[in-house]
Amino acid sequence: MRRFLLLSAVALASCGQPSTGDKPSAVETVEAQTGEAQLYTCPMHPHYISEDPNGSCPICGMDLVPAQASDGVLGDGSVAVSPEIIQTLGVRTEPARVTDFSRELRAFGTVEANESLQASETSRLEGWISDLRVRAEGDTVRRGQLLYRIYSAELIGAQKDLLNSLRIGNPRRIASVRQRLASLGMQTGTIDRVVETGELVERVPIYAESSGSIAEIMVADGEYVRPGTPVLRLQDYGEVWVIARIPEGELPLVREGLPLTLKFPSAPDANGEGLVDYIYPTIDPATRTAQLRISLPNTDGRLRPGAYADIDFNLSRDERLSVPAEAVLRDSKGAYVIAALGEGRFIARGVTIGETAGDRTAILSGLSAGESVVVSGQFMLGSEANLRGGFAQRSQGVAFGADTPLSELPIDATTLAQIDHFTDQALYFHEALTDGYAIDPYFVDPALALVDPLRSRFGATALNDVLTQAEAALLQAKSSDTPEDLRTALAGLMWALEPWLLEGAPSSYAARGVIMFEDTGSGRRWLQDARPARNPYGDGGSILVPWPDPMEGPMEGTAMPSRDIDTHAGHQ
Known part of the structure; x- marks a missing residue:
């Protein structure tokens, strides 16, 4: 299909060229170059190809003209294009090269x-604050500085016990009373002063045990406090x-x-x-x-x-083989590039890609350093577009229609990323339902904004139906007020996306690790990015829905959904 499209574009660019009369042609026929039968095309409708030299175009009735060998499909699957046509199409190539893939x-x-340098002062007893020395947040405090004094009848009674113990000279009782005073909040220096002087301290001083700034003051001078009352907080x-x-x-x-x-x-x-x-x-x-x-x-x-x-x-340096991101195209079999073989020959080549950073995509296999790939070209009557854009335009105007399988649509990396916004919404709705939070309607808008741009390119294809029903489900999700409303929207979105997921690009989602499950009771499906299965529709069982292998055709038992079923009810 890709070779057919490139041949069509070449022939289209060739139409309108003046006849050379008896002057020998600069190129040989396909038959002379490859040994295959000569092909003929319509000058006005180059997508029509025939082997009948005397035939006419069924669209406009014009006589067919020979398709030149230099602008045709060769036996090895490559496409040969003359230098004049390459220049006309504006084909631009660039070699694959090792680049710095460090991400900024x-x-x-x-x-x-x-937080580890915070210190809180909390009252350990009942009493009255007096002589509060710190008055405002931001005051600087040094370790050992007097913060305030406190009057407590309980502390006075404990000090009297200490003085009596000292007079008796009982070491064990003295140690016990000292421990009691410490537990009530009297600091060691103050206890030592009572022992040395033998005098009571009615208003017990409290000193800062660390330096810092006053972050918060929770009491006032003269205020009555109880055990556990926060007094102030220091921050270094x-x-x-x-x-x-x-x-x-x-x-x-x-x-x-x-x-x-x-x-x-x-x-x-x-x-x-x-x-x-x-x-x-x-x-x-x-x-x-x-x-x-x-x-x-x-x-x-x-x-x-x-x-x-x-x-x-400062991320570590990471060098990888890469090509410009716009050179990577996708179809149902995965990613591929158009490799330039030299002498005007081009061929589609499958590649394994890695991450994209900036304007370049890493190539894990399928290309070697120095091999050239097509980056951009000019198609459709001189309209300037890059290579993947050219494929998209021809797909709408020439080769693709409503009956074209989704797997045959020319989906490049950018287009796939746009469609992935819809599958990301399905993952988002699933997570919201299973984690028990409400979605943010603002997060749905980017996907809705992509509907019209994609429809303008693929409006004549089956992808339009997917977009229309996905849009309806997203709008329903934005206005959902209850989890049940969101479940209905998720079921509708999955029903809309199933043709694309199972036919369009299943290998892409399989490579990303996306997993599809089905509720065994209702048949409604959902997407996850990790196991185990978490059913967003209730406590019912679930079964794994495997991704089809595009090389083997549709999987047995995997039916494409009918497009006339009510998407808001979910398929049963």
Whole structure:
């Protein structure tokens, strides 16, 4: 099919060329070059090919003309195109080469207080606060500084017991009473002073046990407190944390100890290097981001909690064989490229691809460094388009229609990524139902926005039906108020996507690790990206729906859904 389309485009670009009369042709016929029968085509409708030299075009009635060998399909499956036609089509090639595939990862973060450097002062007894020395948040406190005094009848009674024990000279009783005073909140230095002076301390002083700044004051001078009453909280800002947030898809690129560069708009002189100190074990279900922590010294106090931080992660260098992303095309058998063999010859070649970073896609197998691939060309009466765009235009105008199987549509990497927005919605709805949270209608809009662009390209094909019903299911999901409404929308979306999932590009989803299950009671299906099965429709059983092998045709027992069934009810 791809060779037929390229031949059609070549012939189309050739139409309108003036006759050379008796001048010898610059190219030989297909029969002379390959030993195969001469083919004939219509100058105005080059997709029509015939072996009848005296035939006429069934569309316009024009006499057929010979298809030139240099613009035809050769015996090895490659397509030969003359230099003039290559120039006319604007075909551009580029060799596969080893490139730096290190991904740039940037994130934002905020400066926050180091929780391990917090200290809280809590009352251990009943009494009245007096002589409160700290009055406002932000006051600096040094270790050993007087914070406040407290009057407590219980402390006075315990001190009297201590003095009596000292007069008696009973060491065991003295130790017991000292322990009692300490448990009531009297600090060791104050107890020692009572022992040395033999005098009661009516208003017991409380000293700071660590340095820092007052982060919060919870009492006032003269206030009555009980055991467990929070008095104040100290925070040391000599070291701070930067809490960064990254998308969950980037999480595999990050590890503890990874070096990074930080920039602070509010403190440019504090810019510097750091390391990932800790990766939090949870992901925010609302933003789909993970958090990580970076510890930084802040002895000069330039980094203030709440300040913004711009973070660049220094990922390790990773070199891979790659081609421009627009050179990679897809069909039901997987990814492929159009390889340029030289001397105007081109052939479709299957490849195994890796990740895409920037404008390049990694090639794991199928190509060697230095082999050229077609990156872009010009098709359909001089309309400037890249190679995959040209295939898409010809599919609508010449070779493809409503009866064309989804597996034969020219789906490139970009188009597949667009269609994947709909399958991602099915995964999103499943997760919302099984984890028990409501979907964000805003997250549905990107998929809805792709319906019209895809329909403009594939409106004459069976993919249009998939898009129409998927759009209806997504709109229903946006307006869903209950889990049951969302279950109905998920069933409708899966019903719409089944033809594409099972016929269009099943190998792509199998390679991604996407899994399809079916509820044994209702027959409704869903997608997951990991096992075990989690049924979003209730407590019923589930069965695995295997992906069909495109090399073996449709799987036995895997029926394509009828397009006239109510998608909102789910198929039974």
